[in-house]
Amino acid sequence: LLHALQLKCGNCGEVPDKWQYVTLMENVPLKGGRGSASMVQKCKLCARENSIDILRDTLTPYNAGDNETFKTMVQFECRGLEPVDFQPQAGFAAEGAETGTPFPEVNLLEKDWTDYDEKANESVGIYEVTHRFIKC
DSSP: OEEEEEEEETTTOOOOSSOEEEETTOOEEOGGGOOEESEEEEOTTTOOEEEEEEOGGGOOOOOGGGTTSOOOOOOEEEESEEEEEEEOOSOEEEEOTTTOOEEEEEOOTTSOEEEEETTTTEEEEEOSOOOOOOOO
């Protein structure tokens, strides 16, 4: 799963124009042997080293029954960074609610996705993807 995030430095408030890619596949050691994180970034404005870690055990699917509600799908441990925007991209998968038909490569970059479920003989889709961040 790949998360494209815009991240704000908690020290100086800088929000770079570039999207930052955070994935479970990355594991970067922190300075001073303080563990590791999914991404470590040095702020270009204040030079502070910040990190963000995807908490693997918090990954939760969004099901048809969750439709039109917000649901926590992933949590991050943020050290000096704050996510301010999210851009869904590749790395999502779906399954037909009644047929179990797998759709292994769902791209939500356009905030909508459609396909055809052969078993159900009907169109399926995900529409108007929205998000929000909640600080713990």
